[in-house]
Amino acid sequence: MAQDLVVQRPEGLYCPAGDFFIDPWRPVLRAVITHAHSDHARVGNGHYLASAAGEHVLRARLGDIHLQTLAYGERIVHHGVTLSLHPAGHVLGSAQVRLEHGGAVWVASGDYKVAPDPTCAPFEPVRCDVFITESTFGLPIYRWCPDADLFAGINDWWARNVLAGRASVLACYSFGKAQRILSGIDASIGPVIVHGAVEPLNAAYRAAGVGLPDTQHVTEVKDKADLRRALVICPPSAVASPWIRRFGDAGTAFASGWMQVRGTRRRGGWDRGFVLSDHADWPGLLEAIAATGAQRVIVTHGSGPVLARFLGELGLRAELFETEYGGDAVEADTQEPPA
Structure with missing residues (x-):
C-alpha cells in the first residue's frame, strides 16, 4: 500500500516523501505556507515556500524570513515530490498546495472561497486523488448573498x-x-x-x-x-x-x-x-470538492464531522485531520466575535 502523501504530526501536516510541512503550527525546518493569516503562517520556521502573489503580505506579517516564492502553477521537485501552488481565492496570495508523487496527486486547500473577489486571484479547481479541505463554515445554514x-x-x-x-x-x-x-x-x-x-x-x-x-x-x-x-x-x-x-x-x-x-x-x-466571509459557504465547499474529482476527502478545521459525514453519504471516502487552524489570536474570521 502506497504511503500517504500528507500525514498528521505534532508540528502540523507533514509530507513524508518530501520532508516538509504545510502550514505547521510549531517551528520546523521547511514550511510550505498557504496564506499569511497567523493560524497558518507562524514565525520560527527555517525556510518558507509561498506564492509570489503573497510575498508582500507574508513579509509584512512575519518580518525578515528566509522565503522562496513560486508563481501560481509553477512546478518544483523536492525529494521526488512535484509541488505547485494554485489560487485558493481566500485572500491575496492564498494558495492550494498540489503534491504529486508515486502516481498519486494530493491537494491541500488551506482556506478558500469560490465567490468572486477583486482583491485576489480566483479559486482554481485542481484535479486530484485526495483533497484536504477546510470546513470553517461547513454547515448548511451558511450561504452567502451576492x-x-x-x-x-x-x-x-x-x-x-x-x-x-x-x-x-x-x-x-x-x-x-x-x-x-x-x-x-x-x-x-x-x-x-x-x-x-x-x-x-x-x-x-x-x-x-x-x-x-x-x-x-x-x-x-x-x-x-x-x-x-x-x-x-x-x-x-x-x-x-x-x-x-x-x-x-x-x-x-x-x-x-x-x-x-x-x-x-x-x-x-x-x-x-x-454577512461577509473569506471562506467558502456550504454550497461553495461542495462545489469545490466536486470540482477536484477526488474520491478521498480529508476535512480539517471547522465543522469537520458534519461535512465528512455528508460527504460519506455521497459515496466519498471522507476522513478528518485534527489541526490547530482557526485559532488566530487577534481577530480572525474563524473565531466567533466575543459576546
Whole structure:
C-alpha cells in the first residue's frame, strides 16, 4: 500500500516523501505556507515556500524570513515530490498546495472561497486523488448573498449614518476582509479611516497591484467634522479600546460569516451585522470538492464531522485531520466575535 502523501504530526501536516510541512503550527525546518493569516503562517520556521502573489503580505506579517516564492502553477521537485501552488481565492496570495508523487496527486486547500473577489486571484479547481479541505463554515445554514447586495447594504448604512451626523465603525479582520470591503464600498459617500493594524496590509495589497480607495489614519484628519462622516475600518478589538472614543456617538457593525447566525450580532452588541466571509459557504465547499474529482476527502478545521459525514453519504471516502487552524489570536474570521 502506497504511503500517504500528507500525514498528521505534532508540528502540523507533514509530507513524508518530501520532508516538509504545510502550514505547521510549531517551528520546523521547511514550511510550505498557504496564506499569511497567523493560524497558518507562524514565525520560527527555517525556510518558507509561498506564492509570489503573497510575498508582500507574508513579509509584512512575519518580518525578515528566509522565503522562496513560486508563481501560481509553477512546478518544483523536492525529494521526488512535484509541488505547485494554485489560487485558493481566500485572500491575496492564498494558495492550494498540489503534491504529486508515486502516481498519486494530493491537494491541500488551506482556506478558500469560490465567490468572486477583486482583491485576489480566483479559486482554481485542481484535479486530484485526495483533497484536504477546510470546513470553517461547513454547515448548511451558511450561504452567502451576492456581493452586490452586501455592499449595497454597507453603503446604505454608511450613508444613513452620514445624514445622522455620526461615524460608521465597521469591524472586520485586518487582513483580507478589510481590503475586500475597501474594494467594494462607494468611497464618494465620505472619508475612509483605517486603524493602524489595517494600513500596513493595505500597503502590501497596493504593492501587489491591488487597487484600493484612499484611506487615512485618524490622526491625519484635519477637519473634525469629517470624523462624523467617515467609514472607519478597524479590527473588532479596537471597538472596545480607547481608540474608538474619538469618533463619539458612532454606529457600529461587524462583518463576518458568523453574522449569518441569528443572535450573534445581538450578543456582540453591534448595531448591524454584515454577512461577509473569506471562506467558502456550504454550497461553495461542495462545489469545490466536486470540482477536484477526488474520491478521498480529508476535512480539517471547522465543522469537520458534519461535512465528512455528508460527504460519506455521497459515496466519498471522507476522513478528518485534527489541526490547530482557526485559532488566530487577534481577530480572525474563524473565531466567533466575543459576546
